[in-house]
Amino acid sequence: MSETKTGPGPEARFRAFLAEGRFMIQRSVSTGTHVFYPRVAAPGTGETDFAWVEASGMGTVYATTVTRLRPNADGTPADYNIAIVALDEGPRMMSRVEGIAPDKVTIGLRVKARIAEVDGAPNLLFDPA
Amino acid sequence: MAHTLRGKAAIVGIGTAGTGEAPGRSAIELLAEASIAAVADAGLTLADVDAIFTATSVHAFPTLSVGEYLGIRPKYFDGTNVGGSSFEAHLLHAALALDAGLCDVALIAYGSNQRTAGGKLVSMSEQQVWEAPFKPRHPITAYALAASRHMHEFGTTRAMLGEVAVAARAWANLNPHAFARGPLSLEDVLKSRLVSDPLSVLDCCLVTDGGAACIMTRADRARHLKQKPAYFLGGAGAQWHRTISSMPDLTITAASESGPRAFAHAGMTPADVHLAMLYDAFTINTILFLEDLGFCPKGEGGRFVQDGAIAPGGRLAVNTNGGGLSCVHPGMYGMFLIVEAVQQLRGRAGERQLPTCDVALVHGNGGTLSSQVTALLGSDATL
DSSP, X not given: OOOOOOSSOHHHHHHHHHHTXXXXXXXXXXXXXXXXSOOSSOTTTOOOOEEEEEOOOEEEEEEXXXXXXXXXXXXXXXXXXEEEEEETTSOEEEEOBOSSOGGGOOTTOEEEEEEEEETTEEEEEEXXX | OOOTTTTSEEEEEEEEEEEEOOTXXXXXXXXXXXXXXXXXXXXXXGGGOOEEEEOOSSOSSHHHHHHHHHTOOOSEEEOOOBTBTHHHHHHHHHHHHHHTTSOSEEEEEEEEOHHHHTSSOOOOOOOOTTTGGGOOOTTHHHHHHHHHHHHHHHOXXXXXXXXXXXXXXXXXXXXXXXXXXXXXXXXXXXXXXEEETTEEGGGBOOOOEEEEEEEEEEHHHHTTSXXXXXXXEEEEEEEOOSSGGGOSOTTOOTHHHHHHHHHHHHTOOGGGOSEEXXXXXXXXXHHHHHHHTTSSOTTOHHHHTGGGTTSTTSSSEEOTTOHHXXXXXXXXXXXXXXXXXXXXXXXXXXXXXXXXOSEEEEEEEETXXXXXXXXXXXXXXXX
């Protein structure tokens, strides 16, 4: 038995990349499978031979909804989109699709990732590609 | 071949408390009132109870809190918390512990005052770091996403979802204890305010108070107690994800695994079921579970529920108490599914009593379609 891993874990590394403006994703060298969210081992199979690779940033809307809210004080709509995006690399993630009315986001829509401040920290949002 | 646990334990007592609104009463008070009612219903005393199975939305160590409050020193305890499906899991765990001789009389209990305590779904759940920054309003966001996918893949419509709410209300109108009663038309559902597309206010379960409990014991003892026993015929749980964004396919729940395993344990098929109690936190749930549990093919759930098929007089009795949609939903609803199934199996469900009810399926759902637990209960005719 040995403990070899030291330093920040995959979540912290992912977030540090985002802070540098890079959307990096884990890929198992032996299986070629991409993993998101970042983990210490591939779910179900346990490979730990991850390399960080640049994500293409491209994806497709897999599921979508509009969170309905009362309009803002100035009368502008406050509704916003929540989507599950299937990355071209395979894994899915939750995000918001912006740059289009929230109810115009449709399943199958091609989208592209953008790094932005979300809830006080860098994160990934998507715009129509 | 059926599992060796089949028929070895039975529910012999049920109780509820504060169904709907219970101003001024705390969660543990409602849980305890329901527990005392269940013990009395069984013709037992509190001192007979030697095992506690419980989960709530407000207790970090629920078996400790319940044990202390009721003054029980349990020989066996289990606080498994898989959300609303916890109590279906507890049925299986209690049956195992009883069969192993680790305990003799098991209490399974729940209580919540979430309606009068604030009117919102209460959750002890930790924030999901890969979702929370985007401000989903779980649970509804998760179920809305699943509904969007089901509509996309199978042509399910808002009207089909609405049929589920209308059927639930029709059953609730036969249940004097249901919280939401009165006429409800498909048009009412379709006109109601969207909360998270495609789900509207009337696609969502109620937010109520309520406590519910049951008592389980071995079959040999059950036969000599006060009530007609509801035998545990089989049960199984399955869980494939925690967060909705990690659900492998938003149109296929782990009920497609728990259901077949539970049926195999019971040596039964969906055709044997007289009553299906399906956890209807949202209208899409009922459709997904009808499919995944084998009552109709995948993708056909929306068409299956049309034309009053799951309403009184329909082809399959579903959620005869009125469900989470129209009867009661105090945060975690799973215990109430069991209570209604037992009432029907005893033949004591009043105006909504089914003409024949020897086999009831109870299916609990927890998290965001995350935990699925199926149990089959039967009258002595099934033994």
